[in-house]
Amino acid sequence: MGAWLWLFLAGLVAALLAGWGRAPWRWRRRIGRIGFACLLLLLILYTVFPFYWAVVSSLRTGSALFSTELWPRDPAWDNYVAIFREQPFATNILNSVLVAVATVAVSLLLAVAAAYALGRVSFRGRLPLLFTVLSVSMFPQIAVLSGMFELVRAFGLYNRLGSLVLSYLVFTLPFSVWVLTSFMRELPKELEEAAIVDGARPVTLVLRIFLPLLAPAMVTTGLLAFIAAWNEFLFALTFTLSAEQRTVPVAIALISGASAYELPWGNIMAASVVVTLPLILLVLVFQRRIVAGLTAGAVKG
């Protein structure tokens, strides 16, 4: 299939080079549009294909897994049944949901409060603090792992979901704080002053004025935090021990076959599809809201 694609592309480029200068403007524009559409198609193909292959593989069993046909001959749901029967996968999903939701909630709450301070209140050391927050997000995860482990042990959170919420804040907070701070600064100062003259105290100000205006930014950062928490593997592997406390990525990685020599690809693929679908749905739903929020000019009155 790859060869055909390359041939098509090469042909397109050759045709363009040959006829470009002489072609009338209308044709040039039309060809340009077709070229752009082809490029988009290629991009979509490239990004969606792995997921498509996961779906296809999850519907296959036995040696059919190693077939290269684009669609399984007799699709079966056995793998999907198996993942829920052979391990506490439903519990794992619930764990992931709990951890991700808690992470999003805590990081948004802290980030809005921090953004108000960093974006609106001028105090000594504001900028150094902002850059410290930024630099935290650049640590490689493995570098904070052992320190975080000590922290988790000290709080008595080992093998509890709380340990994951705590550790995920390390990477969700910095970007949440940064995005919300820059959004907060965009909001006109006079809006805040009008509310102060109207009698709003800081808490009212944040809750009734800033929060509604920051909603688009909060949806975006919340979504990114959710995805990050949902997909995180290293901390989840390190800080949980029992199967009942695992989150989905770890559970999938530890799915084992009947013997040490068998990798149950079908089960792994089925589990991956199950945990990816809600994420895709979430993004599709909220993307509309993000775009709607931004185009409605919620910030400028």
Added chain:
Amino acid sequence: MAEVRLEKVWKAFGGNMVIRGVDLTVDPGAFVVFVGPSGCGKSTLLRLIAGLEEVSRGNVWIGGRDVTELPPYERGIAMVFQSYALYPHMTVYDNMAFGLRLAREGRAAVDARVREAARILQIEPLLERKPRQLSGGQRQRVAIGRAITRNPEVFLFDEPLSNLDAALRVQMRIEIARLHRQLGATMIYVTHDQVEAMTLADRIAVLDAGVLRQFAAPLELYHHPADRFVATFIGSPRMNLLPCRAVGEAEGGVMVEIAEGTVLATPTRAEESAEILEIGLRPEHLLCGGGGDAGIAGEILAVERLGGESFVHLSLVGDRTLVAKAPGGIEARPGTVMRIGIPAGAAYLFDRDGRCLPRPAFD
């Protein structure tokens, strides 16, 4: 209706003195306008009264209460901002009700006050709209309505009309004047537009570099400016300033020589010691083509024709320029020489310190 009194108010931002010892009393129910060039501190002064900035030194009194240490919402003020500052996510109704709800007013009381304000401003049909669905003039009305619902003792306006187009600005200006008569509240208004200042104000405070130069009624400022700054700031086009020197006494006033052979017997009395250095002449008092009590000639540089009137720019001897107002249809071509007549009563005389000598009014 409340009196606003500033008592030796100073304000510094960092090491930068923005307000330097302003003493000012706004009578209850008065309409006072703060004017001055940009950066003169007029907006800062308003924000000090509002409580959005803290004074560095001095006191602010509103209605006989020392409010220096009080937050804005306890000062009995309402403020209208230049950018309207409406809450974008709330309807017009909620915008106007926000302050009342925060003050825990009952639902019925809030509704009554909002509808009353909407009626006064004729924005009743807009109550359910969001700010982004309104035009600039409508937004400004809502912003004023939000101030009215709070039923404040003092209204503060921070350049409320500068975002509107010219026609709308005139209309809103009249509306604000009507509102002042109707509500009878004390209003303090900041603007850099001297037409707004002259037409709206009972009294005008002219500020320059954080110093209150003069605080007087509009015509008082025009006829009896305290100093050069006020004299040139009020009036458009601005007053002509020419160097001059006193050459003797005439009956009732001092004689000044403006140029070689041009001597004007002004009705301004001056003491022996006064050192008269400059004469100020407003363009609208000069007579194009001659007449008056003295004359001066110059080459025409440019003629600005506005239809009903024209402004003639002249170059005098010694690198000095002069602007004179003329009728719309005046015959004047750049490059030709024109004679300008000066009525004696039109002269404003300034001493070494830039103070304006007391003079009789001139029409």
